[in-house]
Amino acid sequence: MPRSIRYQCNDFGTLISIVRQGLALAYVPDFIAKSHNLTSVDVLGYDFYHTEHFELVYKPSMESGWLNRFVDSVKSAIS
Helix, strand or coil, X not given: CCCCCCCCCCCXXXXXXXXXXXXXXXXXCHHXXXXXXXXXXXXXXXXXXXXXXXXXXXXXXXXXXXXXXXXXXXXXXXX
C-alpha cells in the first residue's frame, strides 16, 4: 500500500508508545500487533501480499554460547 512516512523511529519501545497514544499508525508484523494489543487496520481493495525471507549466516563456535543456543532454537522452531 502506498504510504507517506511521517515518523521515523529507531527505538521500538518509543514507536509502540507513539502508536498506543494514537499519534501514529505503524506497519508491524501481526505477532507484534497481537502481543502489544494493538488494533489492526484492514485495507480493502488492495490485493498485494508481501512475504519476507530471512537468512541467518554465522560461524559456529566451539563454545556453547548464546549464539549457538539461539541457532539451535531457530532450527527447532522451523523443523
